[in-house]
Amino acid sequence: MLLLPFVFAILVPFLYKRFVSSIHTGWFVMAVPLVIFLYFLSLIPEIAKGNVPSYTAAWIPSVGINYSVYADGLSLIFGLLITGVGALVVLYSIYYLSKKREALHNFYVYLLLFMGAMLGVVFSDNILVLYVFWEMTSVASFLLIAYWYQRGKSRYGAQKSLLITVMGGLCMLAGFILLSMMADTYSIREQFKQISTIQESPLFLPAMLLILTGAFTKSAQFPFSIWLPDAMEAPTPISAYLHSATMVKAGIYLVARLTPIFGGTGEWFWLVSGIGMITLLYGSLNAVKQKDLKGLLAFSTISQLGLIMSLLGLGSASVYFGGGEESSFYAVAVFAALFHLVNHSTFKGSLFMVVGIIDHETGTRDIRRLGGLMALMPLSFTVAVIGSFSMAGLPPFNGFLSKEMFFTGVLHASKLQLFGMDHFGTAFLVVAWVASVFTFIYCMILVFKTFTGEYEPLKLEKEAHEAPIGMLIAPLILAGLVVLIFFFPNTLADYLLHPALNVILPEIAANGGLALKISAWHGFTPELFMTFGVVAFGVLMYIYLWKWVRLYRLYPQALTLNHLYDAGLEGIEGFSRGLTGGYMTGYSRDYLRYIFLFMIILVGGALWLLDGVSFDFSKDAPIRFYEGGLVLGMFIAALTVLFSKTRLVSLVAVGAVGYLLSMLFVVMSAPDLALTQIVVETVTVTLFLLCFRHLPELWKEKLPFKWVNMLISVGVGALVTLTALAANGHKLFDSISGYYKNSYELAGAKNIVNSILVDFRGLDTMLEIFVLCIASLGVYTLIKIRMSGGGDE
Known part of the structure; x- marks a missing residue:
């Protein structure tokens, strides 16, 4: 079932070619995520009981690499998001992308490859197989972001996302290798059984840092978050799918999955929660100043991902206490992370689709050109209000419930007498509250700057009107889930959130689990007063937005992360061009110099360092005077080649070397080699003579560094000679030549x-x-x- 997207990706080009003029290819593709989604729904009761379906197929069993997959509470949540949102995105794309103007077969092949890769990531048990799927998501997302490859910004965004995420993926691979060395297994479930062994290893911290680098780059955590805004050049269905519900959550999944191994340590706690908090604040601050609606949503996604990541980090303190009552106190943060993970996919997916509708029906996403769309696009306005107010943490929407739990988790963590939180806990509270205020502000900008105010059709490329009902179905379903989850949150918690929490924090599961019920009203709690403060300050700052938003201009552009990335990339490219231009001269002799020098250094250095240069002349035959004379003649001929001024003399000297070598074969009783050498030398000299008139004179080429050429030649010759003598003096086994002495008996041949x-x-x-x-x-x-x-x- 998990490989179905890959199988169907092969069929899409044929379906597209067959039905291109009659049926939109998306109708065929939509069946794939829908079927898998229904299959995952059927697994919910079984997994909620604690069962873990699994499957293993041999791949490279000799080295312990097999295609092993299993479904538990954590992977099931991600599987439902990948396929459920995927089905809605495909439905939305049917009306968003024209079958007449777009290469739909490419679009859906890339989409299915990405969907299959994401499913492979979240269901894989073997960490090396997980890595293969992980990098496959990077490649597929590169193709999707660059779908409109005619646009320079699309190519730039695709390149940036690929460079950053693949770099992180390679670091993650190194971390996985270290992790497998510590646990002596590639299986994640087997590694969970050796947590104490892993944590006692000196490789524990390097593995943690490398794996977190991969997770942070994929989930757009600070400072790697710069790729996500540029990825918004992708078609809106891709933004709604990759950058709200799936790809950017892969890093979240990895951190959650490996919390049982790395959680409970101060390094993991501070890295995950600290980077998450910085990302939360960074994203919310930058979202407010955006003029493009997708840019605003991009930075809001960064902010929300930081929120989820920080909750996973804060909740990892629960692992330290080993499942007791105090452990449950901090596990609320992990529960809130899982809850907000689902909520974010619903409200952010709907918002991306609404922004796509606005772009599709007005021709622009520029907030400065929009306004007054509420009466013209009432359904889009309704979805935008539900999604934005949920993201702002207002009732009666699911975002309010998870935002309150976010405040609860931060409040609990601020009281932690561990990892130095007794000194820095208040800072977490301040950052969480300030970021929530700015989140409220950009949500108000999204709604009121776009749908209220004066409608100015002259600023738009198209006359605004409501989208076709087919394009509205998917965002309306997601908006409906936003409201539905608010009123029935515990159904989601009982069947999905609690089983996933038991996977992340198995100690709590062993002690009976976390008996947590989600409720919209807990009385007048500190969390509620924090929300009141967010709304009050948010409204005030939104009203006076025009006064203080100019402060953003004071920040120097030279210090922005994007500028540093571009400058660094230009520096690397300039250095590469200079280095390449230095050795790519276009002359074969220069390339031969590099090859021979490398061989001298590598092979000669190995012989020197490993004491490989030793000889045994005891069984060698004596050198006769005429053999020495032939060698001397070859040496003189070789020097003549080096110092000759004309082609003809050089050619004669080359021929002399070859013919003298054939004579040496004769005196050493090897007539067959002598005859072969004579034939080869004759043909070579003849071919040179045929091409002679097409070759330039030596003096016209101005050949430099003849002494360098001579030294390299002597070095190569000496190296080959020393290697041959060393090999002759280090025979580990009897020569095979004795076997061929019986050639007459074995083959009936006298030669x-x-x-x-x-x-x-x-x-x-x-x-x-x-x-x-x-x-x-x-x-x-x-x-x-x-x-x-x-x-x-």
Whole structure:
């Protein structure tokens, strides 16, 4: 079932080609997430009872890598979000994307690949398989963000997201490898059984830092959050799917999944909660100044992701107490994180779709050009109010319930006498409250700047009107869930949230679980007074927004994260161009220098450091005077090649080296090698002579560094000689040549060389002949093309 999106991705191009003129391809694609979503719904009762369905298929069993998947409370929540929101996004895209103007087969292939990859991430038990799916989400999201590749901003946003998320993914892979080394297994469930062993290892902290880097980059945590606003260049259905409900939640999933291993430590607590709080504040502050509706939603997504991440970090203190009553006190934060995870997907998905409708029906997302749309687009206005007020934390919407629980979790954590929270707990409260005020402000901007005020049609590219009902179905369903969850939150909690909490905090599950009921009214609590303060200050600051929003201009652009990213990228590209231009000269001799120098350094250094240079001359035959004379002649001929001033002299000297070598083979009783060398040398010299008149004179080339060439040549020759002598003096086994002495008895051949080539290595020789035949056919084809005039182009 989890591989169904990949299977259907193969079929989409054929369906598109067959029905392109009659049926929108999205109608076929929508069946995939809908079927999987219904299947996941059927698993809810079983998983709520504590059962964990699993499946394993052998992949690379020799190294312990198998396709192992299992469904528990945590993975089920993400699976339902991936497929449920996915089905609504596909429905929305059917009306948003025109089948006449868009390459829908590409769009839906990328979408299905991403959906399958996300399902693989959240259901995988093997961490290396999880990594494969993790990187697949990065590649698929790159393709989706760059769907309108004709636009420069789309390509830029896709490149930025790929660079940042893949960099984080590689760090995460290194962390996974360290984690598997500590636990001696790739299975996540098996690693949970060895938590104490893992935490005592010196690799524990490096693994944690590397894995968190991957999680933070994928979930757009500060300072890696800069890729998300630029990813808004993707079509709105992609923004609603990837950047509200699925991809950006992958890092959230990873942190939640690994909390049983890394939770309860001060490093995990401060990194996850601290970075989450910074991200929460950073996103909310930047959302207020945005002029583009999708840009506003992008920074609001960053802020909300920081909120969820901070709750997971604060709640991880529960692991430290091992499941007792005090552990339950801090587990509320984890419960709030899971609750807000679901709520965020509903209200943010609906808001992205509404913004897409506004863009689709007016031709712009610029807040300065919008206004007065409430009467013209009443259904869109209703959805926008529900989604925005829920994100602002107002009743009667589900965001109010999870925002109150967020305040509860922060209040509990501020009282923690652990990890230094007795000194910094108040800072968490202040940041949470200030970020909530700015969240309220940008939610009011989204609603009132867009739908109220004066309608000015001259500023719009199209005359505004309500979207077709088909485009409204998906956001209306999500908005309905926002309200429905507010009135029936405990149904969601009993069947989904509590089973997921038991997975993240197994100690609490072992002690009977967390008996928590969600309610809209708890009396006049500190959380409620914090909400009153948020609304009061938020309204006041929104009214006087025009006065203080100009303060944003005071911040120097040179210090923004985007500017630092662009400057860093330009610096790296400039350095790469300079470095590449330095060694890519276009001359073969320069490339040969690099290759030979590298070989001298690598092989020669290895021989030197490993004491590999030792010789045994005891069994060698004595060198006769005429052999020494031939070697001396070859040496003189080689020097002549190096110092010659004309091509002809150089060519004669090269031929002399080859022919002297063939004579050396003769005196060493190797006539077959001598004959081969003579043939090769003759052909080589002849070919040089044929091309002689096309070659430039040496003095015209101005060849530099002849002494360098000589030193490199001598170095390579000496290295090969030393390697051969060292190998001859370090024989670990008897020579195989003794086997071929019996060639007459074994093969009926009197010539050992012929026997080896034809009998013992007959298949190898046949393949070599086959390669020569292919090369000959290639040469013949090129000659025929040239003769027929086809090569002129």
